[in-house]
Amino acid sequence: MDPHTERHTDICIAGGGPAGTLLACLLARQGADVVLIEKQPVPGPSFRGEILNGDGEHVLRKHELLNLVDREAVLPLIRLEYWENQRVVKTILPDREDGNVGIHIPQADLLQALLTEAEKYPNFTYKSGTTVRGLLQDGDGRYIGVKIRGADGTDEEIRSRVVVGADGRYSAVRKHAGILVNTEGHGYDLLWARIPAPDGWEPIMCSTIQNGQQLHLFTQARGYVQVGWNIEEDSYKALRKRPFEELTDTLIAAFPKLESSVRQHITSWQDFVLLDIFSSRSERWAQPGLVLIGDAAHTMTPTGAFGLNEALCDADVLHEELLNCLEKRQDICLPIDRLEQRRRSDVERRQREQLDMELKYAQNFNSLQDDNIQTNDTINRTSR
Template structure:
């Protein structure tokens, strides 16, 4: 089956979904393609900062997300020897907002679906990029569950399909990967009674442990470990390892004992940052993690993908309503955003380097 559209977006994560909505709202025909069978599969980075919050409010999406459920964290705390010793209160009234990915994407899709110029294709895996005789990308071939091969002809292709982007690989765009020296163990446990929403940090064996309060009464644990050390770590006794977490945050004792009982209760995230060598190429553009993968430090990833979508929707309006050239516009996006992301990557390296200084007595 063949489809034709102005813009084909691959990847229905926050950046891709928001861009699809903002384009459809401008009556720019948009097809949003997602490999998974449903929106909102579990995602680790679900925290909004002031930039992400502002964009969602600007486009009148925040209110619906709030009705579905989100959580404002009251402050940032630094813990040592099982006690809080430093607290930072935010001037914004919160230190971050946890927004479940499912609530975010559901809210965006609900508003996008109102527009006839929007089409969402789930269960669809891109297999090939199509090009014309000039080398310009003109569409994609994909396998759709229950339908077989489909073709989408498009004036612009957006790869918003994450850190392991298929679009980036098919377009032969080099991805420059930077090692930060650590990996991350994730776990999620129920919050104990009377748990006050906050971000909590501790230093355990010279490695960062972070607790993020989540909507619906959960606490997300992020525990830094030395890069590549997890296979050797799993061969060690689990009990002494988990006791360090209990010692760092004693109020989580019962929840940890009940819900983290073996190594399998952790999920390993290989931590790296990357910035693709080019973001735009022959009417194709990379967006979000496909162009610039961030580490968890500072929780920038989600918010930067929303900023990408916000800016790009304005620029593409000029293409379809002011006859601005596609290649020029996509390069303009890259020239605007790329320096900002390079700076953010430096900030992440600096924050990671300086983290232990918070625990030095003055």
């Protein structure tokens, strides 16, 4: 086999997460030649953004993609509860009778549905287990492709009219392009674990403060509960020297109904996944021939479940701009600049909302009132 090969395409997308895969699917449907590169051999890493809010749901329904996901993998959540001393002190309900406060879809299921749809088109190519090794530029500094290494060790050059960096918070495309990023810590990191849901557990989200720790529960499709512990930023190494039961006992004290499942399924530190929490804003989303979307352009915290949904909106807007440009044979720099113009203010507003929600989190527990029911205007925006 030739150790170095080359191919040409319209759009080369690095990153097979929700943003990159949705963009590839939408472009392929409309006849664009697309190559999607993903470093993981199997789609759908664990413990990533999996809650659709109204914006993300709207994008998928608009393109008739949500109905392609396995029905067992789509779980509408019926309410958000805040607990204190083992009782509900605040409840947020959907803003309409048939609504929800979010829809859980395992990322692997969402990605598989998008890939299956994209693979119907011969103009779509998916390269899994493939890493970005560098970027290609012409004599004027315009980006014209990527250097990759495939799962079999073969080096290849993908030459394209546009390079899209959809490769996450530690974006290789962003790094190779030398795009500066402003990063802000939020004072905490997050430990995740997943346990089977107890019998009779409803499709809800719960949040509490127990022994000074913020705890969060997210019901997942196929009968699971995802548990999140907020821990002090950079404290995980020291925390691991202590008994892990300090965390599980705190969880059980807050939500006794989970005790049996917790005892059976969280038996060591190996059952936790650490997510370091920060937000970031790339100095620019676009350079000639190259554009960043999703976490590569704007990393968000898990608060409010905005990250996944803003990434899907990026992909939706960029596909519109790119198709319009390709059809009119315009300069490809125009649509990638317009993406940033259309999306940046919304994303930055969402990041400010996240920070405000984090700062005001404790206020959700100030009033201990029975049946303190509110409709959700911030987290749930499902009515379109």
